[in-house]
Amino acid sequence: MDGKETPLQVLIAGCGYVGTALGLELAAQGDTVWGLRRNAGKLPSPIRPVAADLLADRLEDVLPQVDRVVYAAAADGPREDAYRRAYVEGPGRLLAALTARGDPVERFIFVSSTAVYGDAGGGWVDEATPCIPENFRGSRVLEGEEAVLASSIPGLVLRLGGIYGPGRTRLLDRVREGKARCPGDGPIWSNRIHREDCAGALAHLLRLQEPHPVYLGVDDAPTPLCQVYRELAAMLDAPEPQVDPASTRDRSNKRCSNRRLRESGYHFRFPTFREGYRALVESGA
Ligand SMILES: NC(=O)c1ccc[n+]([C@@H]2O[C@H](COP(=O)([O-])OP(=O)(O)OC[C@H]3O[C@@H](n4cnc5c(N)ncnc54)[C@H](OP(=O)(O)O)[C@@H]3O)[C@@H](O)[C@H]2O)c1
Structure with missing residues (x-):
């Protein structure tokens, strides 16, 4: 914050891997941040803990009064009912609770996913x-x-690609374990974002x-x-990935454009996976 901006009061609902990084960043710049999750004891200071289940009754009773909300809860498991709870019922209940209280929330950011696009045959996709x-x-x-x-x-939606960063080094x-496999029938595009850029982009979009x-x-x-694997193998001095045609199954194939986010003034801390993974490797990940 440059000293002229008004501090925000922010609720991060589903304050996990991305939410915690965002909360710490906002708090460091002078905003007041509440983190809502069931296991709120895991939240670091100065994020203010709100121990609650988004699906519990009388959610409105535990919510702090804020002017911004970021919804970043993730599904508890791979089944459709878990997805429905996290992405449909959770935001629905939270919006209803905020509306019922009449809180003056000026922006509700929903952390979404590039999975909404499905397959584009390797072509470019953007917000249009x-x-x-x-799939479900x-x-x-x-x-x-x-x-x-x-x-x-x-409301505002941010569709994230595959998140990586400290502790998310799949x-x-x-590659290190020699288990990386390349598809045998043409490129499958990977669209990634470092956790610090998830947090940075959300902080940018909040204002x-x-x-x-x-x-x-x-x-x-x-x-x-496959190229990501090859470059990581070179970075780690690990074996080259092997080709396995079966590894293409269930992968949607698209190239996601970040042009709109960049043109809005956001500067990436890790513009490509190369800088991001290099920093992780150098930090001992
Ligand atoms: N991982 C990826 O590569 C990826 C890609 C695209 C988009 N995204 C999206 O990015 C968002 C953030 O992901 P993330 O990696 O930060 O997820 P995460 O680390 O799993 O954090 C989500 C948090 O939501 C909380 N939560 C889940 N259900 C809840 C409920 N009913 N009530 C209260 N809290 C609840 C969980 O905490 P408790 O268990 O303590 O409640 C958890 O800490 C998610 O929407 C995810 O779908 C992820």
Whole structure:
């Protein structure tokens, strides 16, 4: 904050991996931050804990009065009912509780996913591309988006790509263990974003004047997954990934554009997976 901006009162609902990074960043710049989750004892200071289940009765009784909300809860498991709870019922209940109280919430950001797009045959997608989810995961997340954007509280959606960062090193681990596999029939594009850029982009969007309703949150460089593996293998001095045609199954293939987010003034801390993973490797991850 440059000293001229008014501090915000922010509730982060579903304050986990991304939410905690965002909360710490906002608090460091002078905002007041509440983190809502069931296991609120896990939240670091100065995030103010709100121990609650988003699906519990009388949610309105435990909510702090805030002017901004970020909804970043994730599904508890891979089944459709878990997705419905996290992405449809959770935001629905929270919006209803905020509306019932008449709180003057000026922005409700829904953390969404690029899964809403489904397969684009390796082509580019952006915020104007129609969403045709391939499976219930994308469908339930899209349903949540629609509810947020239809609410009387001003809503905004950030569709994140694959998140990586400290403690989320699945690709590095796969390469290190010799388990990385390349598809055999053409490139499958990987769209990634470092946790610090998830937090940075959300902090930026919380204050952005006259935002669009939807932004894509991915870095500058959609890259074929096999190329990501190869570069990580070189970085780690690990074996080259092997080709396995079966590894293409269930992967939607698209290149996500971050142009709208960049043109809104956001500067990526890790513009590509190269800088992001290099920093992780150098930090001992
Ligand atoms: N991981 C990815 O690559 C990826 C990609 C695209 C989009 N996203 C989206 O990004 C968002 C943030 O992801 P993340 O990695 O930060 O998730 P995360 O670490 O799993 O955090 C989500 C938090 O939500 C809380 N939560 C879940 N259900 C709740 C409920 N009923 N009531 C209260 N709190 C609840 C959980 O805490 P408690 O268990 O303590 O309640 C958890 O800490 C999610 O919407 C996710 O779908 C993720």
